[in-house]
Amino acid sequence: MTELRVLHKDHWDRWYGQLLRAFGGAGDLPEERDLWDALTEPERSLGLWDGESCVGTAGAFSFRLSVPGGALVPAAGVTMVSVAATHRRRGLLRSMMRRQLDDVRERGEALAVLTASEPDIYGRFGYGSATRQLSVEIDTTRVRIEAPEGTDAVALRYASPADPATGRSIEEIYARAVPVRPGMLARQPGWERLSLLDPPEGRDGASPLQCVLAERDGESLGFALFATTGDSDAGGANGAVRVREVYGLDPASYAALWRFLCGIDLTWTVTARRRPVDDPLLHLVSDVRRSGLRIRDDLYLRPVEVGAALAARTYRAPVDVVLEVADAFCPWNAGRVRLSGDGDGAVCGPTTDAADLSLSVREIGAAYLGGATLRELADAGRVRELRPGALASASAAFGSEVAPWLPHGF
Structure with a gap:
């Protein structure tokens, strides 16, 4: 009988206390606690409540993320995610991820990013490993x-x-x-x-x-x-x-x-x-x-709106490719899109043309910043080439001259 609701500022201590307990129980030092209190965006934070007890947390920061080409793209910085050990395996994390990504889409943010305490968790929600440290x-x-x-x-x-x-x-x-x-x-x-x-x-x-x-x-x-x-x-x-x-x-x-x-x-x-x-x-x-x-591994990235995300960056080489995208968790992304772009900009939108590559939104997230190549993802069986030559040209286009890097956590 849990209730999922937006965090009220007066409930922050109980909400944050659940987070600390889930991550081992050690309390932050007062200066650290004060900083995270000040940085928390209550309107973007969710709490799962069982009566008066907080049993789950999830938040997001309003970031701008640098992408290939130098643009700063609005992105939700997913953070402070936890579920109480007493309430595991009830679908509570999934319910928070569902609500959160719906909210991110409604805000018009094309990207969501996070750092994962357990990388195995977030692939099923469409997050790909985008940077390393x-x-x-x-x-x-x-x-x-x-x-x-x-x-x-x-x-x-x-x-x-x-x-x-x-x-x-x-x-x-x-x-x-x-x-x-x-x-x-x-x-x-x-x-x-x-x-x-x-x-x-x-x-x-x-x-x-x-x-x-x-x-x-x-x-x-x-x-x-x-x-x-x-x-x-x-x-x-x-x-x-x-x-x-x-x-x-x-x-x-x-x-x-x-x-x-x-x-x-x-x-x-x-x-x-x-x-x-x-x-x-x-x-x-x-x-x-x-x-x-x-x-x-470090930053994990998820395109929330595939077309808008792919159009927000530039490409290292000219590219014109049709992607067959699978996205079970955010079905509005599923289907074919045509990406056309170069070093000056890009456009991306739905198409009925035959697909050149088949991949999931998770692979797009991994390759989006240039940290992983489409070629290495294909070698792992996670990208399929449907038109000969499409993989080589698209992989080169998605590359970045410098490795992507997240300099500090959140």
Whole structure:
């Protein structure tokens, strides 16, 4: 006898409490809780209620996502999804996903995106694995940064993360980076707090958050956010640098920041999470084998309106292809569409012409940002070529010059 309803702001504590319990029961630190309270959009959040008890949660943020070609496309950032362990296997998650995607469509958002705690869950709702992330753990006693010409002309200076001027510089640099790489989120007001969140109780033995700005001729061209540890062993100092974010708007500023991070006194290791899989860092380190590389899935993407989604991006090569799309969960997408586009734009709409490729909406989501190719999906048996030659041309067109990347979670 559960009831699904839109979240009332006064019920946020109980709603969020159900979410925390579902994810292990540990409470957020007060600063983190306050931030998520402020960022939650109640009108886009759903709660399942069994009497006075919240037994399910699902929310969405109103994002703009960068896509190939540089456009910022409205997208629902699906988040805070949970079902109480006492209420599993009753179709409650499905009911929330159904209501949520209907609402997203009504709002006119062509895309929905999420990060999955359990990737196996969301494929059945049409979400495809669209981006991956790289983690590194660099042994700086044996790895050096081979910086390009011009790096020495970049000046570095410490800046207080608490200084509003520092925050403005960080956000200006981030905003300039967004259109360049698919998968990035244009930060809405309030989201700038996420990068600088630094509650003392959450530092796990590290220093307070530090910031270094990269400048040339008075212009800020990059920044690094990081913390350090003061560990030691019998051999002496054995500290680490924990990198939160690094951005450089040109090769020299980017290399200067990494050279700095890998050269901090009394540290032997630099760790960084959630980097792009084509990070230029891989070509700056002198020994990539001692850089502890690891890759995993990250952003999952679902076209809510296939035609509008495919028309919102550009294509790396001219394409004219008819897609036979399967979509059991959002049947309005099922059927044939013709996609015609190039580097200047695209159109996509229903057609009765014979299909060239057959695939589900999940494969479109995986290939949409250029992170997975239609060719590799076909090799996995998830895309079928119906007209000889169609796969090669469409796969090339869907590609991206740079790998898609989600720089922070939500």
